Amino acid sequence: MSKTYVPAQLRRKIIERANRCCEYCLRPELFSLSIHEVDHVIAEKHGGTTTEDNLALACKLCNTYKGSDIASIDPETDEITPLYNPRRDRWQEHFQLKEAELIPLTAQARTTIRLLQLNRSSILKERPLWLVSGLIYIPD
Secondary structure (H helix, E strand, O other): OOOOOOOHHHHHHHHHHOOOEOOOOOOEHHHOOOOOEEEEOOOHHHOOOOOHHHEEEEOHHHHHHHOOOOEEEOOOOOOEEEOOOOOOOOHHHHEEEEOOEEEEOOHHHHHHHHHHOOOOHHHHHHHHHHHHHOOOOOOO
């Protein structure tokens, strides 16, 4: 399935809203080897639209790990659980940043951290650099 065209003006809004940081792992685009991508939070095949309220900025790796998924298995309860939705969920209600690690506060966060591998060893090594740079953006 081909990717839907996101108009330049809409793409700019998404990038500015996220302060050029991945809305999942928090990676600033400056620290990425490729430009961040506009992600359909709810994939089109699940009825998601190409509108501002369904688009998020994602680094290449997070977008690849997420794919079109909107849910996965909670590693603690083994129940199907929705993924964190940056358009509908408040980041600080689901995650806490402790040094370089994302600490899950909810089942959604546990599930998202596992599926998108948000605490993989390479990120745990890189995230302190993002924090020191002052470029990291943590949503309200």
